[in-house]
Amino acid sequence: MAILRNSLECCVKVIGFLALLACFAPAYAGTKNSCLDCHTALPDPIGVTQEKFAQDIHAQKGLTCVSCHGGDATADDPDKAMSRQAGWKGKIDRKQIPELCGHCHSDPVYIRQFNPSLRTDQLDQYHTSIHGKRLAAGDTKVAVCIDCHSVHDLRAPSDPRSTVNPVNVATTCSRCHSNASYMKPYSIPTDQFANYSKSVHHDALAVRGDLSAPTCTTCHGNHGAAPPGIDRVQNVCSTCHVFQAQMYEQSTHKAAFQTSALPGCVVCHSNHGITHPTDAKLGNGPGAVCMQCHKPGDRCDRAREELLGSLNRLDSAIKQADQVLGRAEASGMEVSEARLAQNQARDALTKARVTMHSFRNGLVEQDVQAGLNIAAKDLDAGHRAMAERNHRRVGLGISLVAIGMVLVGLKLYIRQTGR
Amino acid sequence: MATTDRGLVTPGEQLSKDGSRRAFIKVLLGGGFLASAVAFLYPVVRYLTPPKAIDLGGDSVVAGKVGELKPNSGKIFRFGSRPGLLIRTAEGDYRAMSATCTHLSCTVQYREDLREVWCACHNGKYNLDGRNISGPPPRPLEAFDVQVRGDEIFVRRRREA
Amino acid sequence: MSPLGNVRNWLEERLEWDDLIAPLRKKTVPVHRLSYWYFLGGITLFLFLIQVATGILLLLYYRPGANEAFESIQYIMTQVQYGWLIRSIHSWSANLMIFTAFAHMFSVLFLNAYRKPRELTWVSGIVLLFLLLGFGFSGYLLPWNTLAFFATKVGTEITGQVPIIGQSTMVFLRGGEEVTGATLTRFFGFHVAVLPGLATLLILLHLLLVQRQGISVPPKIEAEWKTNPAAKKEMKFFPNFALRELMAWYVALGVLGALAAIFPWNLGVKADPFSPAPAGIKPEWYFLFMFQTLKLIPAKVWFVDGEVIGVLAFGLVGLLWLLLPFFESKQPLRPRHWITGVATFALAYITGMSIYGHLAK
Numbered sequence: 001m002a003i004l005r006n007s008l009e010c011c012v013k014v015i016g017f018l019a020l021l022a023c024f025a026p027a028y029a030g031t032k033n034s035c036l037d038c039h040t041a042l043p044d045p046i047g048v049t050q051e052k053f054a055q056d057i058h059a060q061k062g063l064t065c066v067s068c069h070g071g072d073a074t075a076d077d078p079d080k081a082m083s084r085q086a087g088w089k090g091k092i093d094r095k096q097i098p099e100l101c102g103h104c105h106s107d108p109v110y111i112r113q114f115n116p117s118l119r120t121d122q123l124d125q126y127h128t129s130i131h132g133k134r135l136a137a138g139d140t141k142v143a144v145c146i147d148c149h150s151v152h153d154l155r156a157p158s159d160p161r162s163t164v165n166p167v168n169v170a171t172t173c174s175r176c177h178s179n180a181s182y183m184k185p186y187s188i189p190t191d192q193f194a195n196y197s198k199s200v201h202h203d204a205l206a207v208r209g210d211l212s213a214p215t216c217t218t219c220h221g222n223h224g225a226a227p228p229g230i231d232r233v234q235n236v237c238s239t240c241h242v243f244q245a246q247m248y249e250q251s252t253h254k255a256a257f258q259t260s261a262l263p264g265c266v267v268c269h270s271n272h273g274i275t276h277p278t279d280a281k282l283g284n285g286p287g288a289v290c291m292q293c294h295k296p297g298d299r300c301d302r303a304r305e306e307l308l309g310s311l312n313r314l315d316s317a318i319k320q321a322d323q324v325l326g327r328a329e330a331s332g333m334e335v336s337e338a339r340l341a342q343n344q345a346r347d348a349l350t351k352a353r354v355t356m357h358s359f360r361n362g363l364v365e366q367d368v369q370a371g372l373n374i375a376a377k378d379l380d381a382g383h384r385a386m387a388e389r390n391h392r393r394v395g396l397g398i399s400l401v402a403i404g405m406v407l408v409g410l411k412l413y414i415r416q417t418g419r
Numbered sequence: 420m421a422t423t424d425r426g427l428v429t430p431g432e433q434l435s436k437d438g439s440r441r442a443f444i445k446v447l448l449g450g451g452f453l454a455s456a457v458a459f460l461y462p463v464v465r466y467l468t469p470p471k472a473i474d475l476g477g478d479s480v481v482a483g484k485v486g487e488l489k490p491n492s493g494k495i496f497r498f499g500s501r502p503g504l505l506i507r508t509a510e511g512d513y514r515a516m517s518a519t520c521t522h523l524s525c526t527v528q529y530r531e532d533l534r535e536v537w538c539a540c541h542n543g544k545y546n547l548d549g550r551n552i553s554g555p556p557p558r559p560l561e562a563f564d565v566q567v568r569g570d571e572i573f574v575r576r577r578r579e580a
Numbered sequence: 581m582s583p584l585g586n587v588r589n590w591l592e593e594r595l596e597w598d599d600l601i602a603p604l605r606k607k608t609v610p611v612h613r614l615s616y617w618y619f620l621g622g623i624t625l626f627l628f629l630i631q632v633a634t635g636i637l638l639l640l641y642y643r644p645g646a647n648e649a650f651e652s653i654q655y656i657m658t659q660v661q662y663g664w665l666i667r668s669i670h671s672w673s674a675n676l677m678i679f680t681a682f683a684h685m686f687s688v689l690f691l692n693a694y695r696k697p698r699e700l701t702w703v704s705g706i707v708l709l710f711l712l713l714g715f716g717f718s719g720y721l722l723p724w725n726t727l728a729f730f731a732t733k734v735g736t737e738i739t740g741q742v743p744i745i746g747q748s749t750m751v752f753l754r755g756g757e758e759v760t761g762a763t764l765t766r767f768f769g770f771h772v773a774v775l776p777g778l779a780t781l782l783i784l785l786h787l788l789l790v791q792r793q794g795i796s797v798p799p800k801i802e803a804e805w806k807t808n809p810a811a812k813k814e815m816k817f818f819p820n821f822a823l824r825e826l827m828a829w830y831v832a833l834g835v836l837g838a839l840a841a842i843f844p845w846n847l848g849v850k851a852d853p854f855s856p857a858p859a860g861i862k863p864e865w866y867f868l869f870m871f872q873t874l875k876l877i878p879a880k881v882w883f884v885d886g887e888v889i890g891v892l893a894f895g896l897v898g899l900l901w902l903l904l905p906f907f908e909s910k911q912p913l914r915p916r917h918w919i920t921g922v923a924t925f926a927l928a929y930i931t932g933m934s935i936y937g938h939l940a941k
Contacts, residue, residue: 212555332844405451462662
């Protein structure tokens, strides 16, 4: 009897110990995330896989589902895990997303723990944006944080795979802004992305990888996204195109455009589909912009012709010098010095095309003249090289005559002396 | 290659013809040899004369003369096949660097008002050491060593090409 | 006594001049319908002398060294008076010389001039041909432009393919594992000191042998002269043949001058070892037939690397070519037809492969 009681006691103790162990087991097995345990296997839109969540920067910093959604990640029982008592918020209402993100991201003290240089004014900026204002007015179609930044696999903007990496920003914006049916209620065009894709800026950024080139957010802002406004377009462009803006400031167009409420640079260069400008813009054929407003034969038309004439003169002078230098090079003459100087002439032409934005032929002529001087010197160098080439041929001719004399003389001598 | 048989010709005529012919050949041959010798030796003699422009090799170049640049000004000079920028700072000393912008290869210039190196194309800025400090340029401008010898300003590359 | 007679007396008293030049006085050149081929050797010698002269002139301004070579040649082409002429003549003469050397070799083959007792003349000549190719290969690198740099890289790489000794030979040639400024210095040393020294010795030997043995007559003509002794014709070397040789040399000079003035040699672009090799790198034309052959050999033949087979094959052919005269048996005509056949095939192969290599991408 005592043995039986002893063994029973022993068993109870063991089972009890094991049960106790089972309670603490989850703690020993690492941070338990019962949310992922189920949601990994669930289909979209409520499915979140472990691989996907592992990419998320919040997960990497130690935050979990509970940080945003509330609930109890240690409970396996869905009712317990997703209970209101545990603070479970369920799917966050779109109108509350900015505030939810802002709860941490607008708290400098909190963010300092993770990345002291991260900005914390995104929420404030968002409130000033078109998206923010419309959201406040009740429109849930507009973009909120997760639309641009993604969610559950959110990456830092410096990550090339991030939806808000500069190279990818335009594609992200276009998800809504190029969707004609989605944008139907709003009275704005949906061709921005299509136009931008043809632009020099897109080519620089997405094709050549030049991260200094602008994308949507560069001109419109990111969190405080809004169009710059007609009277502010010039300021935006002038952050990079300083010289052109300075010229434009001096021109008559600035005042004229302001009075007529025309959007500055955009009038001639377009806003999204900015292609590489050519001198044809100053012409009166396809691609000409001046004649959009000016009448043929009026004072401005004549000024336009003068401007175009100046640029064309320098362009053809450079081409002429290039041609002669090319001929000289093909004849074997060394003209690398002049070729280098041609680059300076081309720089002068580029400068003239920039100064053009003052629409003052006097200023343009200065740059054109500087370029013409260089091109003239190079043309001269080319002519001198060709003259030297001819000089060499003459020298060759003389020596061939001398050689010919010897050959004839030798032949005759041989024949005459019978050798 | 054998002698030609002149056949029946009056000896006297033959001799005088031969005589003048021989003289002609002598003149032709002698003149030809002399002319060809001159044609060959003239270029060689000119070649042996050292040219005025001295060859410093590819690493060094005379960028300018002392007194050519006022303080706080710059000038573009040729360095091999690329442009270089020589700056005389406001304090009077010289700096030199590559003048090809590291963004899209425009030629940079020295801005007296900013006391910085500026690229007109997209507003890129570099400081006087060539370091890119603002705007699109991704890399600094290659800096060169400057040496003033006599009244000439020599610029040379810092490392072997 | 004439001034020339005085000089002769002076030399006779000290050097026994008459005895010394007696063989030259006696030297004759056979005259027949194929005699014109005899000029080729002399023309090659003339072009070699031109190379030595222009080479020495170039040495006055050229600087070997990765950071100076290209610029020094640019200086020669642009700043030095008639530098363009001297340099272009040097480059053109190099190519013409190799062409005439090959032509001379083939004419010797087809005229059967390699027969006993002239085997050593042939051997020294073939070694000279190899030296000339070495001159071409080493000289080509000296401007240190992109084409030269990569051609040298490929060429020395192929040398490295030879089994056992290939790798160490390649390192010896390159002055290291890779083609660098050290390679340039080394090639410069080969080009201006080692090769000229060897070539001079061999040329002297070659000329001495020709002097001692006289000029060979093709067997067919020999046979004709045997049956008809009256048809045999000869010409004294001094001054008859020498005058005609002089004419040939003047023609060569004229051709060189015209080529140098109308088609000056270009500079190219300075070599940048860190940039990738340009597409379609080819060696100079005289290596094209070997290069194209190597390109056509499949990557692997049985279990051996295709390039190794190619390199070994050319090595073997080169060796056999060197020893060609010794394969000729005592029997007169039949082996000669065999050798003529081989020579014809070789000429056709070299010409065909060179054209193919030039046209191929």
